[in-house]
Amino acid sequence: MEPEHAEVVARLSEGRYLARCSCNGGTYHLHWDAATFRLTPEGLTFLAQVLEERMDREGRFASD
Numbered sequence: 150m151e152p153e154h155a156e157v158v159a160r161l162s163e164g165r166y167l168a169r170c171s172c173n174g175g176t177y178h179l180h181w182d183a184a185t186f187r188l189t190p191e192g193l194t195f196l197a198q199v200l201e202e203r204m205d206r207e208g209r210f211a212s213d
Contacts, residue, residue: 154172
C-alpha cells in the first residue's frame with residue numbers, strides 16, 4: 150500500500166505500481182508484489198537505462 154502522501158504514477162496491477170512522494174526531494178516507490186524499492190529520480194533513471202540496454206526490440210531481455 151502506498152503512503153497517503155504518495156501519488157501513483159503508473160499501475161500494472163494492485164500489487165505492482167510506481168508511486169512518487171515528496172520525501173527527500175522526490176522519492177519513487179516501486180511496489181512489486183511483496184517488495185518495495187525506494188528510488189531517487191537518479192536511481193529510477195539508472196534502472197530505466199539498464200533495462201532498456203538489456204532488452205531487445207521485442208521487449209525480451211538479451212542473453213549474455
